[in-house]
Amino acid sequence: WVRPRSPSPPTYPGSLPLIGNVHQMIGDAVHWLTFEKKLFHFCLKNGGIVKLLFGPHQAFVMTEPDECLTIANTCMDKPYFYSFAKDCYGRGLVTANESTWKPHRKLLNPAFNLQVLNTFIAEFNVQAKDLVSLLEPKVGKEPFDVQPYLVNMSLKTVCRTSLGFREKDQRMIDTDYAHATEALFLVFGERIPKLWLHLPQLYNLSSLKKKEDNFGDVFFQVIKNRRSELKLKNNNEKSIDTKSDKFKPLLDQMLELAENQDAFSDEEIREHLDTIVAAAYDTTATSVTYTLVLIGSDAQLQERIWKELKSVLGDEDRDVTKNDLPKLVYLEAVLKESLRLYPPVPFVARDVTSDIQIRNYKIPAGSSCFLALYGINRHPMWGADAEEFRPERWLDPDSLPINPNAFASFSIGKRVCLGRSYGMMAMKTTLAHILRRYRVFGDINKVVSRSDILMKPVTGQHIKLELRTRV
Numbered sequence: 001w002v003r004p005r006s007p008s009p010p011t012y013p014g015s016l017p018l019i020g021n022v023h024q025m026i027g028d029a030v031h032w033l034t035f036e037k038k039l040f041h042f043c044l045k046n047g048g049i050v051k052l053l054f055g056p057h058q059a060f061v062m063t064e065p066d067e068c069l070t071i072a073n074t075c076m077d078k079p080y081f082y083s084f085a086k087d088c089y090g091r092g093l094v095t096a097n098e099s100t101w102k103p104h105r106k107l108l109n110p111a112f113n114l115q116v117l118n119t120f121i122a123e124f125n126v127q128a129k130d131l132v133s134l135l136e137p138k139v140g141k142e143p144f145d146v147q148p149y150l151v152n153m154s155l156k157t158v159c160r161t162s163l164g165f166r167e168k169d170q171r172m173i174d175t176d177y178a179h180a181t182e183a184l185f186l187v188f189g190e191r192i193p194k195l196w197l198h199l200p201q202l203y204n205l206s207s208l209k210k211k212e213d214n215f216g217d218v219f220f221q222v223i224k225n226r227r228s229e230l231k232l233k234n235n236n237e238k239s240i241d242t243k244s245d246k247f248k249p250l251l252d253q254m255l256e257l258a259e260n261q262d263a264f265s266d267e268e269i270r271e272h273l274d275t276i277v278a279a280a281y282d283t284t285a286t287s288v289t290y291t292l293v294l295i296g297s298d299a300q301l302q303e304r305i306w307k308e309l310k311s312v313l314g315d316e317d318r319d320v321t322k323n324d325l326p327k328l329v330y331l332e333a334v335l336k337e338s339l340r341l342y343p344p345v346p347f348v349a350r351d352v353t354s355d356i357q358i359r360n361y362k363i364p365a366g367s368s369c370f371l372a373l374y375g376i377n378r379h380p381m382w383g384a385d386a387e388e389f390r391p392e393r394w395l396d397p398d399s400l401p402i403n404p405n406a407f408a409s410f411s412i413g414k415r416v417c418l419g420r421s422y423g424m425m426a427m428k429t430t431l432a433h434i435l436r437r438y439r440v441f442g443d444i445n446k447v448v449s450r451s452d453i454l455m456k457p458v459t460g461q462h463i464k465l466e467l468r469t470r471v
């Protein structure tokens with residue numbers, strides 16, 4: 001029973017004295033996601049704000065889009081546990097405090113405008129075609145786990161567009177970087193519910209810290225090499241063509257800003273690049289994995305995509321162009337619906353630095369807010385079929401919620417994902433190449449998901465491929 005109009009929102013059931021809800025969160029990554037989903041559904045059913053207790057620390061879980069927007073734009077800083085990732089990502093946009101974030105976001109926004117992104121499409125095509133070739137040996141064979149292929153491809157793509165990496169540099173980044181990032185995310189995810197490990201003194205003695213250090217070594221080696229490479233590049237390329245509309249990786253754009261406007265230090269550039277690479281590759285790989293399994297679960301839907309691909313791209317095996325992408329309307333609807341139900345980032349969190357009034361509730365300074373993107377995406381404003389995968393809803397604006405923040409997979413407010421258009425373009429290009437060449441078979445009902453900060457399928461979520469006969 002939940003008391004209405006309480007001065008404090010209802011507390012998530014099961015809270016114990018001193019430890020609060022912490023005991024409910026401890027477990028592996030599958031358990032952690034199950035807990036999150038239960039929490040978000042409880043929040044949706046109980047008025048849209050629920051209090052969660054991490055020992056004495058109060059966190060307010062929220063699923064009302066407008067209230068989430070208020071918090072997102074009023075409380076710009078992230079809570080202290082984002083600082084667990086600060087050794088690696090420092091003042092990168094995801095972890096930066098408002099004072100750094102604001103000027104840096106302003107400087108980086110133009111690096112993600114449509115004109116720049118259009119110059120990346122050739123690279124999206126190169127990587128997608130490589131992937132299609134790599135998948136060839138799997139055709140007609142037993143089901144296999146497609147996610148490592150997608151992780152590898154997304155990582156290559158974002159390294160190329162961010163760092164300008166060529167083949168020879170790529171080898172190290174493929175394996176070491178991806179493993180180190182994944183391991184670090186697992187460490188952060190495991191540390192969050194273990195309250196005692198929030199104390200640096202105890203954390204430094206823990207086995208988790210040893211794990212972080214092991215993978216951290218790989219990570220820092222990659223960073224070290226890259227920093228010297230970066231310095232070399234800086235020395236060699238004193239005059240950069242600022243007017244060129246040719247492919248120009250993000251690193252070059254940041255070097256320009258550093259040189260012309262004294263905008264970033266080397267260390268800041270390193271932190272931004274690491275943040276962007278980490279923010280980009282696993283999210284897009286995960287979304288394409290879910291989308292392929294969803295498409296593989298519905299033969300009719302897959303045929304509709306195939307027909308659209310044929311009518312937009314024709315029968316020849318050509319690249320996807322910037323003009324094709326907006327025409328792939330149904331593919332985009334499928335991708336968005338997949339992102340709605342399976343958002344790779346299920347929630348974002350904010351630090352509350354002064355008291356805020358939400359309805360009749362006081363959200364006190366010193367607490368945190370968890371904006372439940374997963375919950376917002378399944379809000380009743382999506383209709384009675386909010387829990388169903390129905391891409392058609394995206395084709396009819398009247399069947400979509402009026403509230404523009406009801407689709408929250410890329411977060412909401414001023415700190416919305418910087419790479420959302422990049423991600424959509426890259427994912428659509430990848431899916432177009434795969435689905436043009438192969439028929440995919442999967443079963444979304446068999447997918448078990450986990451949360452290691454990102455929500456993703458546990459390994460071994462398999463798809464099967466069949467070669468399409470060209471018409």
Ligand code: HEM
Pocket residue numbers: 093094105158275276279280281283284287343344345348349373409410411414415416417418419420422423
């Ligand atoms: C399916 C793909 C993606 C999803 C679902 C996604 C989702 C998100 C979300 C939810 C946030 C907010 C994180 C937070 O506040 O804690 C975020 C932030 C961010 N994302 Fe993405 N992202 C995706 C792809 C990308 C790509 C491809 C890039 C870059 C190429 C990127 C770069 C960033 C950056 C830099 C931020 C920090 C923004 C800021 O605070 O100013 N993301 N993303």
